[in-house]
Amino acid sequence: MSNLLSELGKKLAERWLSLLxxxxxxxxxxxxxxxxxxxxxxFDVPLLAWxxxxxxxxxxxxxxxxxVVVLLAVLxxxxxxxxxxxxxxxxxxxxxxxxxxxxxxGPFAKLAGALVGFRRRxxxxxxxxxxxxxxxxxxxxxxxxxxxxxxxxxxxxxxxIAAERPERPTWSGDRIHAVALRxxxxxxxxxxxxxxxxxxxxxxxxxxxxxxxxxxLSRAATLAGWAVLYVPLAxxxxxxxxxxxxxxxxxxxxxxxxxxxxxxxxxxxxRVHAVTLATELGVEHTGPLNAELGxxxxxxxxxxxxx
Numbered sequence: 643m644s645n646l647l648s649e650l651g652k653k654l655a656e657r658w659l660s661l662l663x664x665x666x667x668x669x670x671x672x673x674x675x676x677x678x679x680x681x682x683x684x685f686d687v688p689l690l691a692w693x694x695x696x697x698x699x700x701x702x703x704x705x706x707x708x709x710v711v712v713l714l715a716v717l718x719x720x721x722x723x724x725x726x727x728x729x730x731x732x733x734x735x736x737x738x739x740x741x742x743x744x745x746x747x748g749p750f751a752k753l754a755g756a757l758v759g760f761r762r763r764x765x766x767x768x769x770x771x772x773x774x775x776x777x778x779x780x781x782x783x784x785x786x787x788x789x790x791x792x793x794x795x796x797x798x799x800x801x802x803i804a805a806e807r808p809e810r811p812t813w814s815g816d817r818i819h820a821v822a823l824r825x826x827x828x829x830x831x832x833x834x835x836x837x838x839x840x841x842x843x844x845x846x847x848x849x850x851x852x853x854x855x856x857x858x859l860s861r862a863a864t865l866a867g868w869a870v871l872y873v874p875l876a877x878x879x880x881x882x883x884x885x886x887x888x889x890x891x892x893x894x895x896x897x898x899x900x901x902x903x904x905x906x907x908x909x910x911x912x913r914v915h916a917v918t919l920a921t922e923l924g925v926e927h928t929g930p931l932n933a934e935l936g937x938x939x940x941x942x943x944x945x946x947x948x949x
Contacts, residue, residue, distance in 0.1 A: 665727065665868060666720025672872070676879030684881055723871065730867030735860065738897065739815045757811035765808055768800035814901035821909045830936035833912060835943050836919070840912060843919050848911055855904040862896035869893055 679685075743754040775793035804816040806823045825831040841849070872886030916931050916939065923942055927935050 663717060663720045663724065666723035667716065669723050669868070669871060670716060670720060672879075672882060672885065673875055676875045676882055679879055681878075681880050684879060727867035727871055728864050730870050731860070731864035732867075734866045734870070735863035735897075738812050738863075739818065739901075740810045740812060741815070741819075743811060754811040758808055761803055761808040761811070761816075765800055765803045768796055768803070769807075771796045772800065814898055817898075817901050818905045818908070821905050821912075824909065825912055825936075828933070829913075829916070829931055830933045830940060831912060831916060832940055832944070833908070835945075836912065836916070836939065837908075839923075839943055840915060840919050843922050844911060844915055848915070852904075852907045852911060855900065855907045859897065859900040859904050862893055862900045865889060865896060866893035 740754060743758075744751060746754060772793055775790075775796065802813075804813060805820040806816065808816050809819055809823075810816045822833040825833050844852070866889075869886045869890035872882050872889060875882035876886070913931060917927060917935065920927050920935055920939055923939075925935070925938055925942070927938075
């Protein structure tokens with residue numbers, strides 16, 4: 643038991659150090675450089691070295707007790723900044739995934755609705771082009787290779803907008819929502835009602851894959867939170883704006899990749915293990931998952947209407 647607690651403590655310490663303290667310490671270093679250099683001496687390395695030496699020679703830091711106090715203050719400030727980045731990342735994640743954008747306050751809901759409408763029009767236009775190329779491919783006596791290539795390229799352009807017809811203002815939100823749309827269309831499965839029950843019968847390895855994908859999504863959102871925190875430093879030191887922009891670009895890419903991986907893991911888990919859930923619920927079924935089984939699962943798992 644003591645070994646287990648020891649290992650757990652080590653893992654928690656490692657996560658606390660890597661997720662909160664180290665990024666926070668880097669932020670504090672950039673903040674110190676910002677206040678020491680300013681806009682006029684943005685890349686003056688000798689001035690920065692002098693500022694560091696001046697702080698190190700301070701009587702408050704010269705003593706052992708002073709150094710301990712400074713170290714504890716830095717650790718505390720770094721951890722606090724890490725928590726702030728996580729909070730901002732959670733907010734950013736909710737905004738980007740936009741699961742309930744219709745209930746947002748008036749101006750924000752209108753903006754999200756305008757983005758959804760814009761993305762839908764682009765998606766619909768490309769879908770019509772795909773169907774037109776498909777009709778040309780089916781014409782007798784025609785060389786179908788050029789139209790097949792154009793259809794494939796147009797379908798790829800449409801996929802960059804959304805996997806299904808847009809329902810949310812962002813690609814990442816639509817990518818996860820597409821899982822629910824596909825499962826409902828093909829198998830009549832209600833993913834949001836099914837998932838809590840399905841989670842209980844998933845193998846441990848599958849749970850680990852889904853959890854890892856969800857964790858990557860949250861970490862990418864936290865990285866976006868760090869990008870937001872770097873913005874105020876640009877008031878004192880303009881290179882901070884460049885740092886924030888680079889972090890934001892990396893966060894956006896990682897979030898899209900993580901959203902795609904998370905969506906794939908959700909869809910795969912539902913397709914592969916829905917029959918297992920049906921068996922655990924006592925539903926007799928032979929063969930692969932189909933719409934009939936989806937209807938039976940919905941009837942079993944849907945909450946009864948209120949009296």
